[in-house]
Amino acid sequence: MAKVLVVTSGKGGVGKTTSTAALGVALAKSGQKVAVVDFDVGLRNLDLVMGAERRVVFDLINVVQGDAKLAQALIRDKRVENLSLLAASQTRDKDALTQEGVTRVIGELREKFDWIICDSPAGIERGATLAMYHADVAVVVTNPEVSSVRDSDRIIGLLDSKTAKAEKGERIEKHLLLTRYDPVRAERGDMLKTEDVLEILSIPLLGIIPDSEEVLKASNLGAPVTLSSPTSAPARAYFDATRRLIGETVAMTVPTDKKGFMERLFGRRVA
């Protein structure tokens, strides 16, 4: 049965879109049929991170309003089989996103895909609440940083009260994805540790994504890190998280990048 997953956080800039793209690719590579849907109306970026920005014709709002069929708006990834993107509208107002329209589109997506990954906008307004409303599973993206943890706590509260599942008295499955994690700084005591964040938020951990320059390179290229650099530390962390998502048991580690000879010799280049 199809699963609707929302990638959410409350706070902006923590890695929702990056994680949506990386998890989408990893799930599709494992043989699942995946659609990634951008809910950030007016400030879309999932198309850019997925490298499909030149191919967007119709978007979520066109489908919601009936101006285009779902099949016409879905953009199939040219590199990964079983992966499609539904872009957000860049020009329309977010009020064009109606509850009934979104319900219909999610229903249609459920018939075609195994996983529907909804990339939530930051904040707790309409776009964010609609992105989470139909979710069966939520991935709460959090940085080990005070404001991010606080906003995640707020989002967890909304997931437990403002979703279809919550309204029916059911529990929504919630997972924590800790991103931009620097094990060295955490060990030194200058960054919240995984245990600290888990203790405060008390939801199960899906994965720890190490802070890495590979993530920026991936978005520069328009290829999610699990595609552009599948053996890099963050990609391995995303692959592990994906396996946990589909129910496998994978030991929790923070992958690290082994530095190449040249890099060790010259250190990290800044420019």
Place this chain on the structure above:
Amino acid sequence: MNLFGFFSRRSSAPVARERLQILLAHERAYSGKSDLAAILQEEILAVIAKHIELDRDKVQVKLDRGKAVSTLEIDIEMPTQVGARA
């Protein structure tokens, strides 16, 4: 590119720069205007519908925005003679 760039693979920032330039050129040009692709699709389909019956589910529109030229590809599955209008 500095000397050490020779040893590493092609850097990613120039790719990012070019992708953004193309994307933003298109977004600035069309901001505030209605979607050209949608209008073209409607009008082209209206002309074709005068002559043959069309199934809207069998129309695919593809777009590729390039630096110098963009291509719009409209793929229409035409029914066999049965649905043809005089």
